[in-house]
Amino acid sequence: MSSTRVLVLNSGSSSVKYQLLDMRDSSRLAVGLVERIGEESSRLKHTPVESGRTREWTGPIADHEAALKAVAEELSRDGLGLDSPELAAIGHRVVHGGKHFTEPTVIDDAVLAEIERLIPVAPLHNPANLTGIRTAQALRPDLPQIAVFDTAFHTTMPESAARYAIDVKTADEHRIRRYGFHGTSHAYVSRATAKLLGKSPDEVNVIVLHLGNGASASAVRGGKCVDTSMGLTPLEGLVMGTRSGDMDPAVIFHLMRVGKMSTDEIDTLLNKKSGLIGLCGDNDMREIRRRVDAGDEQAQLAFDIYIHRLKKYIGAYYAVLGRVDAIAFTAGVGENAAPVREAAVAGLEELGPVVDGELNGIRSDEPRLVSPAHARVAVAVVPTDEELEIATQAYALVKKNN
Numbered sequence: 001m002s003s004t005r006v007l008v009l010n011s012g013s014s015s016v017k018y019q020l021l022d023m024r025d026s027s028r029l030a031v032g033l034v035e036r037i038g039e040e041s042s043r044l045k046h047t048p049v050e051s052g053r054t055r056e057w058t059g060p061i062a063d064h065e066a067a068l069k070a071v072a073e074e075l076s077r078d079g080l081g082l083d084s085p086e087l088a089a090i091g092h093r094v095v096h097g098g099k100h101f102t103e104p105t106v107i108d109d110a111v112l113a114e115i116e117r118l119i120p121v122a123p124l125h126n127p128a129n130l131t132g133i134r135t136a137q138a139l140r141p142d143l144p145q146i147a148v149f150d151t152a153f154h155t156t157m158p159e160s161a162a163r164y165a166i167d168v169k170t171a172d173e174h175r176i177r178r179y180g181f182h183g184t185s186h187a188y189v190s191r192a193t194a195k196l197l198g199k200s201p202d203e204v205n206v207i208v209l210h211l212g213n214g215a216s217a218s219a220v221r222g223g224k225c226v227d228t229s230m231g232l233t234p235l236e237g238l239v240m241g242t243r244s245g246d247m248d249p250a251v252i253f254h255l256m257r258v259g260k261m262s263t264d265e266i267d268t269l270l271n272k273k274s275g276l277i278g279l280c281g282d283n284d285m286r287e288i289r290r291r292v293d294a295g296d297e298q299a300q301l302a303f304d305i306y307i308h309r310l311k312k313y314i315g316a317y318y319a320v321l322g323r324v325d326a327i328a329f330t331a332g333v334g335e336n337a338a339p340v341r342e343a344a345v346a347g348l349e350e351l352g353p354v355v356d357g358e359l360n361g362i363r364s365d366e367p368r369l370v371s372p373a374h375a376r377v378a379v380a381v382v383p384t385d386e387e388l389e390i391a392t393q394a395y396a397l398v399k400k401n402n
């Protein structure tokens with residue numbers, strides 16, 4: 001029997017999200033998540049796609065090992081167990097791959113050690129990813145475990161885009177450079193946008209706007225990333241749900257000296273209490289739009305700041321790319337919030353992109369153009385699919401190695 005299934009694991013500090021896919025037709029066999037790992041009221045939610053009947057379970061799940069065992073049991077109940085010979089690989093989302101990992105990678109001891117070495121630059125994410133990998137290895141030591149890195153797609157950035165203008169020796173000593181994140185999504189969406197235009201990725205230049213709760217923009221030339229808005233960490237760049245994005249770094253010194261705030265307090269302020277939630281108390285774009293429509297000035301200002309920053313990045317990436325064929329919107333806000341797409345592109349007609357009000361208002365899960373046929377630059381909405389991209393990359397690597 002040929003092995004065509006890939007289990008994709010996205011392990012966070014207190015959660016594991018998973019999908020089992022069959023790569024013969026890229027279909028999903030099961031999806032689910034375990035949340036609040038380590039608490040009394042952990043929750044497992046599992047949906048076998050064929051029956052569509054979701055099973056939910058609440059109770060204590062002590063750690064990632066227990067979580068993965070519970071997932072394995074649920075999969076077994078549907079005849080999709082991890083012991084199945086049809087399972088070809090387990091694909092792991094790994095947030096930080098540094099400079100080193102430019103491609104999906106079969107995990108061995110040296111790879112584990114390198115992911116561990118990167119913990120200082122990804123203190124929240126890499127430890128959780130490592131725990132997920134080690135647990136999966138214990139469950140199926142014989143199976144290829146593949147790491148797919150959020151940073152990999154951005155490793156093609158030239159040094160001029162990847163370096164901060166700070167002392168080179170200090171930067172190198174502490175591995176300070178712009179790595180970028182959401183790379184799996186930017187890779188998937190830029191390719192899908194080329195397909196939507198009926199072209200191959202190497203023929204098109206795309207600005208990808210991944211607007212979720214975390215948000216990032218990228219400039220993709222001929223299928224390769226040449227710049228992206230997130231940096232050493234996901235804090236840089238666009239205004240996000242709870243992160244500030246760009247600001248004068250001296251704000252931090254000011255908060256330390258004058259505000260007497262600690263490093264941890266400032267970290268929390270900028271990552272968790274800033275962005276949309278800091279500006280207006282809400283980070284959900286649906287609620288912000290509802291308030292804007294009701295005439296709420298604070299929500300309007302938050303929305304305007306969000307759009308202003310987005311426009312600055314679109315403009316910057318026009319200059320970086322020289323020629324733009326498409327602007328692609330993706331993730332929760334990008335896929336669903338028509339007013340954000342309309343406002344981000346408004347006034348850019350001279351540059352080429354135009355949004356058609358009617359097309360932009362249509363709701364759909366399919367990749368689609370929302371620009372009129374005559375627009376010189378296409379505006380696209382492309383639902384992202386990071387799990388499919390991880391499974392595709394992991395499966396391709398397994399095939400290549402066999």
Ligand code: ADP
Nearest residue numbers: 211212213214283284285286331332333336337
């Ligand atoms: P992440 O993966 O970063 O957590 P998502 O890509 O799932 O985020 O996006 C979540 C965000 O998408 C929500 O916080 C909300 O602002 C926005 N969102 C989701 N659905 C809609 C919608 N129908 N209209 C506007 N915004 C939406």
